[in-house]
Amino acid sequence: MSFVSWEFVAFFALVLAGLRLMPTRSSRQIMLLVANAVFYGSGTTWHLLVLAAPALVDYACAVRIEDARDDRERRRWLLVSLVSNLGLLAYFKYANFFVDNVAALFGLSTAPLDIALPVGISFFLFKTMSYTIDVYRREIPACRSMWRYAMFVSFFPELVAGPIVRASVFLPQMERTLELSWRRTAMGLQMVLLGLSKKMLVADRLAMFVDPVFTAPAAYSQGTVICAVIAYSIQIYCDFSGYSDIAIGVARIVGFDLPENFDMPYLATSITEFWRRWHMTLSQWLRDYLYVPLGGNRRGALRTYVNLLVTMLLGGLWHGASWTFVFWGLLHGVGLAVHKFVRRGEPVVRRGHSWQSGSTTVLAWATTYAFVCVAWVFFRARDFSTASLVLRKMAGLEAGGASWVYVPFWMLAGAVAFAHVVGMLAARRGTTNQELAAGGRVVIARPHAQAGLYVAFARNGFTSAFVLTAWLVVLYLFVPLHTSPFIYFRF
Numbered sequence: 001m002s003f004v005s006w007e008f009v010a011f012f013a014l015v016l017a018g019l020r021l022m023p024t025r026s027s028r029q030i031m032l033l034v035a036n037a038v039f040y041g042s043g044t045t046w047h048l049l050v051l052a053a054p055a056l057v058d059y060a061c062a063v064r065i066e067d068a069r070d071d072r073e074r075r076r077w078l079l080v081s082l083v084s085n086l087g088l089l090a091y092f093k094y095a096n097f098f099v100d101n102v103a104a105l106f107g108l109s110t111a112p113l114d115i116a117l118p119v120g121i122s123f124f125l126f127k128t129m130s131y132t133i134d135v136y137r138r139e140i141p142a143c144r145s146m147w148r149y150a151m152f153v154s155f156f157p158e159l160v161a162g163p164i165v166r167a168s169v170f171l172p173q174m175e176r177t178l179e180l181s182w183r184r185t186a187m188g189l190q191m192v193l194l195g196l197s198k199k200m201l202v203a204d205r206l207a208m209f210v211d212p213v214f215t216a217p218a219a220y221s222q223g224t225v226i227c228a229v230i231a232y233s234i235q236i237y238c239d240f241s242g243y244s245d246i247a248i249g250v251a252r253i254v255g256f257d258l259p260e261n262f263d264m265p266y267l268a269t270s271i272t273e274f275w276r277r278w279h280m281t282l283s284q285w286l287r288d289y290l291y292v293p294l295g296g297n298r299r300g301a302l303r304t305y306v307n308l309l310v311t312m313l314l315g316g317l318w319h320g321a322s323w324t325f326v327f328w329g330l331l332h333g334v335g336l337a338v339h340k341f342v343r344r345g346e347p348v349v350r351r352g353h354s355w356q357s358g359s360t361t362v363l364a365w366a367t368t369y370a371f372v373c374v375a376w377v378f379f380r381a382r383d384f385s386t387a388s389l390v391l392r393k394m395a396g397l398e399a400g401g402a403s404w405v406y407v408p409f410w411m412l413a414g415a416v417a418f419a420h421v422v423g424m425l426a427a428r429r430g431t432t433n434q435e436l437a438a439g440g441r442v443v444i445a446r447p448h449a450q451a452g453l454y455v456a457f458a459r460n461g462f463t464s465a466f467v468l469t470a471w472l473v474v475l476y477l478f479v480p481l482h483t484s485p486f487i488y489f490r491f
Helices: 006-021 025-040 047-067 069-107 123-136 144-155 167-175 182-215 222-254 271-277 280-294 302-317 322-346 358-380 383-394 408-438 461-478
Strands: none
Touching: 006 025, 006 144, 006 383, 006 408, 025 144, 047 069, 047 123, 047 144, 069 123, 069 167, 069 302, 123 144, 123 167, 123 280, 123 302, 144 182, 144 358, 182 222, 222 383, 271 280, 271 322, 271 358, 280 302, 302 322, 322 358, 322 383
16 A cells, blocks of 8 residues: 555555544554554555454564573574564565575576565564664563564554664654644644655656666766656655654654654765664664674774675665675765765864865765766666666766756756755754754754754744645646655565
8 A cells, every 4th residue: 555545545545534533542453453454454464463463473572582481592582583573674675685696697597476465564574673782682572562663663654664663763653642643643644645756756756867868878878867867866766755754743643653764864965964864764774783703893994894794784784685786886885985084084183074175075976966866877777788888878978868857857856956955955954953952051952853854844823725726736736647656675
């Protein structure tokens, strides 16, 4: 069930009606658990079994880990959890990839296995694995309520494409009443409207330009291909961050607060900063459950670079069973390692942005954005030959092709740039407010959760209603007739 469908509108209306009618917190939670099952099972019912299997295994393993008499037994139950989760992921997502590569290596001819990839499997398996690892580390207690744990695993707003929510964030919120609140509903609706705007006004419109160019890059000129690559960088950002905004907004309406997943990543002035702003919950997951256990930066410079490469290689493979995704991860791993190497030679006092001149900052930003766009070519292209052709076109090594001036691209790129300016101003205002609240002390603040275009929405009644109505009319008039699936649904 897609967020951008009338089916979801009807489903969510019934959820809100149920929350309004249910008399107790427990009954509201059980109603939400049923809604989770309906949401995920609406496409293919048997996928509910794929969702339930790791939930049951990890629930039992976490309890066993907490009750274990010694560390050996605790490690054994953790291993059961990890093997079962990774085995499930390997079968559904990577079995055909493995078979195809073995067949190619030995010159064999094989038919692909008939395996349907359950939507969002990468997201909910990472979520359940983080739970058992946290219990093993004694960072959280095991959840003894099966249905509460099932709520955590299956919560429908973030189930199929994140944010990747940890049990330490979600389970304490189960103590809330879940009574509908006009204040939370108003804030949630703003988030939903922003997400819909990103997805339907920007991402889906740009897909009409990006898809033909990446399908046949040889048919287009250098300038057109460069514009298509930039357009894809905007498309994937608005598509994925749009989903996250809708998920956060829907969850806020029903009574849960999900973590932010994007923090204006294209303002980053280094690849390290980019990954602190892009898909933040995955970045934090890879850091805490892969990079740090590998040794992080605690075992010398060379080992740090290797750990970064391994982490990003596996992060690329997480995105898809294709060597282009692996290479995309490798590029980012190299970028992170190079940035780490360069910063080792900087005096500590110069680290950060305060010492940089305006021209240095602009150069750092342009270099970072160009690197990210080049890497996106491998993420988007169907194979290496297509990616190579796109890059040769961008570099002017392949002549010829038609020029396509896609006017909506220029309009939407300007709108997204303006939104980032508004977001920066909102972030500065948020910092100033925190400094005043702290009695004048300097407080380093992250951009507010409402940074972006929708900070322009008025909060008072008539004006707010007028802006909301006008924005809905814009959505109705200018969205494409057919919306495309969210890009991250296939991961």
